[in-house]
Amino acid sequence: MSTADPHWLTPAERSAWLRLLAVVELLPGALDGQLRREASFTHFEYQTLAMLSENPGRTLQMSALADRTNATLPRLSHVITRLADRGLVERRACPEDGRATNVVLTDAGWDAVVAAAPGHVATARAVVVDALTAEQIEQVAEISEAILTRLDPDGRMTGQLD
Amino acid sequence: MSTADPHWLTPAERSAWLRLLAVVELLPGALDGQLRREASFTHFEYQTLAMLSENPGRTLQMSALADRTNATLPRLSHVITRLADRGLVERRACPEDGRATNVVLTDAGWDAVVAAAPGHVATARAVVVDALTAEQIEQVAEISEAILTRLDPDGRMTGQLD
DNA sequence: CCTCGTTAGTTGACTCGACAACTATACCCG
DNA sequence: CGGGTATAGTTGTCGAGTCAACTAACGAGG
Numbered sequence: 001m002s003t004a005d006p007h008w009l010t011p012a013e014r015s016a017w018l019r020l021l022a023v024v025e026l027l028p029g030a031l032d033g034q035l036r037r038e039a040s041f042t043h044f045e046y047q048t049l050a051m052l053s054e055n056p057g058r059t060l061q062m063s064a065l066a067d068r069t070n071a072t073l074p075r076l077s078h079v080i081t082r083l084a085d086r087g088l089v090e091r092r093a094c095p096e097d098g099r100a101t102n103v104v105l106t107d108a109g110w111d112a113v114v115a116a117a118p119g120h121v122a123t124a125r126a127v128v129v130d131a132l133t134a135e136q137i138e139q140v141a142e143i144s145e146a147i148l149t150r151l152d153p154d155g156r157m158t159g160q161l162d
Numbered sequence: 163m164s165t166a167d168p169h170w171l172t173p174a175e176r177s178a179w180l181r182l183l184a185v186v187e188l189l190p191g192a193l194d195g196q197l198r199r200e201a202s203f204t205h206f207e208y209q210t211l212a213m214l215s216e217n218p219g220r221t222l223q224m225s226a227l228a229d230r231t232n233a234t235l236p237r238l239s240h241v242i243t244r245l246a247d248r249g250l251v252e253r254r255a256c257p258e259d260g261r262a263t264n265v266v267l268t269d270a271g272w273d274a275v276v277a278a279a280p281g282h283v284a285t286a287r288a289v290v291v292d293a294l295t296a297e298q299i300e301q302v303a304e305i306s307e308a309i310l311t312r313l314d315p316d317g318r319m320t321g322q323l324d
Numbered sequence: 325c326c327t328c329g330t331t332a333g334t335t336g337a338c339t340c341g342a343c344a345a346c347t348a349t350a351c352c353c354g
Numbered sequence: 355c356g357g358g359t360a361t362a363g364t365t366g367t368c369g370a371g372t373c374a375a376c377t378a379a380c381g382a383g384g
Binding site: 006007008009012013015016017019020021022023024025026027028030047069070071117118121122124125126127128129131132134136137138139140141142143144145146147148149150151152 | 168169170171174175177178179181182183184185186187188189190192209231232233279280283284286287288289290291293294296298299300301302303304305306307308309310311312313314
């Protein structure tokens with residue numbers, strides 16, 4: 001046949017694939033739900049604040065923050081606008097580069113992350129970490145790494161993961 | 163301390179968790195992008211049509227279809243409306259239960275899935291399946307299964323996965 | 325056989341993310 | 355040092371998902 005034969009998934013591959021899709025479909029909702037109920041922000045907002053809180057000076061340039069949160073710049077820009085409206089972060093001009101914007105976590109923002117963190121960690125444990133063996137945790141890291149290499153060949157996101 | 167000590171993630175757990183979050187964040191976009199470019203529908207629309215196409219009679223009740231696509235009923239209802247507007251599916255009253263709605267894949271819908279399938283499978287391979295060893299595929303299935311048990315304790319979604 | 329609670333599905337308002345177009349600064353090169 | 359290109363970010367519009375409110379039909383109990 002002229003158009004290449006599409007090399008369908010084997011039953012084992014298909015089963016793994018469908019389950020992975022289910023996880024990818026359901027996990028964000030679960031994380032969002034818990035944080036929304038208990039801390040009134042989305043998982044993405046939490047992750048943004050958390051990455052800032054872990055960085056020296058509680059400051060990060062937009063593009064660096066985008067990398068650490070796996071986000072596009074437009075998306076992050078919108079989110080930062082909302083967080084700034086709520087007084088949790090501030091935009092500052094970057095002294096070294098006039099094009100860049102630095103984002104700083106405010107004291108209120110720090111307090112909000114600190115308050116939300118225990119509940120979030122508990123959810124991460126309840127849904128994923130404590131459901132797996134130590135061996136499986138290691139497998140998750142390796143498998144995710146392999147997939148990320150394909151999803152993000154330039155390794156923009158994966159560089160900072162300690 | 164009175165509020166339970168939050169039992170932070172170990173470095174290994176944290177690393178695995180962050181990588182998994184990155185996958186969960188990036189994978190949907192990659193799948194959506196490919197299907198949108200090559201077949202002009204979203205991954206969720208594709209999955210909806212695919213599940214219908216694999217069922218005898220190319221028909222499924224709304225709630226059964228929602229389970230198979232890991233979706234809420236409102237979400238599915240909106241999507242079915244759009245797909246019906248494009249002539250890819252039809253809504254039919256269910257004879258046995260007046261409350262229920264059956265969704266039927268039209269011939270045009272069938273043609274659309276058949277046309278989109280090879281490209282989609284190729285993407286699934288490029289991004290996930292071919293990036294992993296057979297052993298890792300098996301691990302994905304087991305790990306996902308364990309997580310789904312926590313995400314969806316009633317097993318609504320996971321029952322139908324062959 | 326009528327009422328109450330439950331299940332199935334739809335609809336509308338609101339929020340969030342994607343994409344594209346745009347602005348502004350920095351860097352390179354002749 | 356003037357012009358062109360690449361980089362950093364912002365903004366507007368539009369499509370898609372969530373939640374809550376609603377309608378309609380089934381089914382169990384008195």
